[in-house]
Amino acid sequence: MLRKKNTMRRFLFVLCTAGITMTASAAEESLAADSSAFQQMLDSLGLHKNDLESKVRSTLMFGGSSPVSFSGEGRLKLQYHGFKEGHAKYLTQDRSYLASNWEGNESFVRIGMVARAGRNTVLWSKIGFQHTLPGTFVNKDADGRVSNRHDKSNESATIHEDMSAGIALRTVPASFWLKLGAIHWTEASPLSIWKSQPRLFAWEYLPFEVEQPIARYYEYNMALGERTGRAAWNKKAFQGINLESINLPGNLYFNLLYGSYERYDNFEWDFAELSADQNYTDWDSHPAKGKGIGDPFRRVFHARFAAKELFNKMTPGLNFLKFNYSEDVICVDKFKGLFRTYVLPDTTTSSLRRGELKSFIIDKSGLGAKAYYKEPWVASLDLRGPVTEKLDIHADFALTRIDTTTYEVSKRVLNPNTPDSIVQYYLNKANSSSSVSPAFYTRIENQYFIPFNLDLAIIGKEFYSPMSFAAPVDAFFPFGSNLLGPGKFIGRGEASPYTKNMAGFNLTLAPKLTGYGHLRVSYGQHFQLEAARDVLYFPYRLNGQDLFSFLHSSYNRWGNHRSDLSLKDKYKNRLGDETYQRDNADQKPLGHESGALYSDYLSMYECFVPYEDEIQARANLNNTTKRDTYGKGDRLDGSFYYVNTDSSGKKDTLYSKSGFVPVHQKFTFNLEIDYAYDIGKIFGYPRDMFFGVYAALNGVSTAFKPLAFNEKSDDMLLWGTYVRFEPAVALTNKFYLLGLAGFERWASQKAYMKFKTNNVLHSPIDYRDYAIGIGFDWEMLSRVGLHARVKYMQHDDINVSENNYKTPVISTEIKMWF
Incomplete structure (x- = not known):
């Protein structure tokens, strides 16, 4: 019984x-x-999403009734890839057969606690641990600890931690929250603190995906093809103290922050970037070693003040940033060691006089050497909101200035003309400020007739707003090409569509489709306001995120130096601006404008200079032999002058950025088609069955071109095309099967390579990347997801076969919330 x-x-x-x-x-x-x-319900009530924002934000962190509650999330990822003999040697030197996560894509566990001390007071805290098991890889330089070349391969596991805490005070007239620690995700306006919205695809399941049903994930990445409203993420990361209002009388708002920030100036080799290079590399006894984001010597103050819906439903805002240095930084050897100044013996004579390269040492040997730091400030006024029910605008006008503090090794004589006279070497401090540089940006979103978005931008030549979506870099790239996927780009730019000295428009037509899907067609034209150096960059859009995951042995993968710097075998790069080279490459390696393959968070990109001929490329490459001038035949060309003096030869400099690089006013066009649709109804399928395609043409030229379909024209500097297909089918509401097929090509007829004995030969760029794959996303348990991808990828350099490679990439990831 x-x-x-x-x-x-x-x-x-x-x-x-x-x-x-x-x-x-x-x-x-x-x-x-x-x-x-949901949108229809809001429309029927005469409400806007902004009307609910403060209410949602006030309960988002601490909803519920328990006096103490805990929550958290965890993640684990495994990946396999392998290169066989005959593939690119720089990859086989730094290969991982099986990796459990990697930095930038770590396993982690985070736990949060919320304590409700009273009806109007809530305290919360969070602690997280992230770990990396890099796997096995080959690197003969693994045990070497050379400046700017520190390798991580002597560590079998790396663990990071982060902690933050805060308090929310809520009263009827006003509510605030105070946050301390890391990370504070902050946004202000496009030209102050902002990142654009990149096009994210369903194939690349990201390490920072938020908790959401699988169906919602495919809604954002396929059906809508964009993230808007609260799903949009225009924020950038800071660490420190953040005081922000939740509700204030009169619909006022403020956000105040003081703390550290992610580095942004590792592209500027004339400027010591303390939180780059050694500071995250466990460098022994490094006096500039910081904890978390940034370093002990630099801080930023940010303030935003706004009046919500002051003009009907439009909100004006005032934004301010100021970057501050501690003078103690001049005592750090690593700071001083980055400066090597070329000093002319007599600046009143001809520029053909040879000078001397001096290190920043406070004695006779360093006399005349200089070091400096820059403290930019940014102020902007923005206006955002609906003009009418079907017309939205977001406009921003900003001004920037750079305050520079320069230290020069000088000498003075104490007790002159006496037997007790002493020659003393000291640091002479001087302050200067740049002129104010403006920028303007506006975005218009129209829902009348055919819906469209129009972006207009004018970014001044010297505009320098490091946390904005205009990268503070004197460079150029095909517009829009860096807005595919989550990866960073030049100057650590994350979803930065612009750079300084740039203007133009981008028009996106988005007709409404009957059914479940989207169609967007974008066309843009941008140009440089003034002629500038022809230093070009382009990203690897199709396979760059995977290529980033293959390189583990060095912190170069975080945007510091070329990716192969610590490897014996090198990537066979086209020439860029090679004039940064010094006698000792460890102390002054090639800058980011040298031709190379570079990596940064979840991305890979390349730099080169489209030289006009072999003579010009050879002049750039050979300038370190201290030759004074270069000529073409019997005629001396004025654009070829010695790199370490300015054009007049009357000024001693740290180094010049003007020598041996062609200068043009450049133009860039982009044409993009983005389409995805649920075709299930056509076949009578009751669940989601998406078909998605994205295609793009991008180019850079020295003359205006509406479009170009190849790189053959004389005035074309760089041309690219890209296409990817993503079909997806929902077998259940919790299980989606996903496919990928893609092709990418970059081409330029104006590229050159260095061969033995510094010989230079013409070697056009013709890169072709392929990818095909299948994967799935499965919500296998409540609040637990399993994500798997199997991909075959291949890279062909048509003219330099030593750069070719191909490999399978197999990855699985489990992510959970509790």
Whole structure:
């Protein structure tokens, strides 16, 4: 009898479990991922999403009624890839067969605690641990600890931690929250603190994906193809103290922050970037070693003040940033060691006089050497909101200035003309400020007739706003090419569509489709306001995120130096601006404008200079032999002058950025088609069945071109095309099957390579990348997801086969919330 009762209990338990599961599944299937119903409800009530923002934000962190509650998330990722003999040697030197996560894509566990001390007071804290097991790889330089070349391969595991805490005070007239620690995600306006919204694809499941149903994930990445409203993420990371209002009388708002920030100036080799290079490399006894984001010597103050819906439903805002240095930085050897000044013996004579390269040492040997730091400030006024029910605008006008503090090794004579006279060497401090540089940006979103978005920008030549979405770099790139995927780009730019000295428009037509999907067609034209050096960059859009995950042995992968710096075998690069080279490459390596393959968070990109001929390229490469001038035949060309003096030869400099690089006013065009649609109804399929395609043409030229379909024209400097297909089908509401097929090509007829004995030969760029793959996203348990991808990728350098490679990439990831 007892056995029968137990059997009956088991049977009832199984039956109830199955019933609950089927009921939940049916309920989930009845919930469409489309969020249009919510928008329709708001429209019927005459409300806007902004009306609910403060209410949502005030309860987002600490909703619920428990006096103390805990929550958290965890993540684990495994990846396999392998290169066989005959592939690019720089990759086989730094290969991982099996990796458990990697820096930038770590496993982690984060735990948060919320304590409700009273009805109007809530305290919260968070602690997280991230770890990396880099796997096995080959690197003969693994044990070397050379400045700017520190390798991580002597560490089998790396663990990071982060901690933050805060308090929210809520009263009827006003509410605030105070946050301390890391990380504070902050946004202000496009020209102060902002990142654009890149096009994210379903294939690249990101390490920072938020908790959401799988159907919602595919809604954002395929059906809508964009993230808007609260799903949009225009924020950048800071660490420190953040005081922000939740509700204030009169719909006022403020956000104040003081703390550290992610580095932004590792592209500027005339400027010591303390939180770059050694500071995250566990460098022994490094006096500039910081904890978390930034270093002990630099801080930023940010303030935003706004009046919500002051003009009807439009909100004006005032934004301010100031970057501050501690003078103690001049005592840090690593800071001083980055400066090597070329000093002319007599600046009043011809520039053909040879000078001397001096290190920043406070004695006779360093006399005349200089070091400096820069403290930029940014002020902007923005206006955002709906002009009418179907017309939105976001405009921003900003001004920037750079305050520079320069130290020069000088000498003075104490007690002159006496037997006790002493020659003393000291640091002479001088302050200067640049002129104020403006920028303007506006975005218009129109829903009348054919919906469209129009972006207009004018970024001044010397505009320098490091946390904005205009990269503070004197460079150029095909517009829009860096806005695919989450990766960073030049100057640590994350989703930065612009750089300084740039203007133009981008028009996106987005007709409404009947059904579930989207269509967007974008066309843009941008140009440089003034002629500038022809230093070009382009990203690897199709396979760059995977290529980033292959390189583990060095912190060069974080945007510091070329990716192969610590490897014996090198990437066969086209020439860029090679004039940064010094006698000792460890102390002054090639800058980011040298031709090379570079990596940064979840990305890979390349730099080169489109030289006009071999003579010009050879002049750039050979300038370190201290030759004074270069000529073409019997005629001396004025653009070729010795790199370490300015054009007049009357000024001693740290180094010049003007020598041996062609200068043009450049133009860039972009044409993009982005389409995805649920074709399930066509075939009578009851669940989601998406077909997505993205295609783009991008180019850079020295003359205006509406479009170009190849790189053959004389005035074309760089041309690229890109296409990818993503089909996806929902087998259930919790299981989506996903495919990928893609092709990318970059081409230039104006590229050159260095061969033995500094010989230079013409070697056009013709890079072709391929990818094909299959994967799935499965919500296998409540709040637990399994994500798997199997991909085959291949890179062909048509003219330099030593750069070719191909490999499978197999990855699995588990992410959970609790």
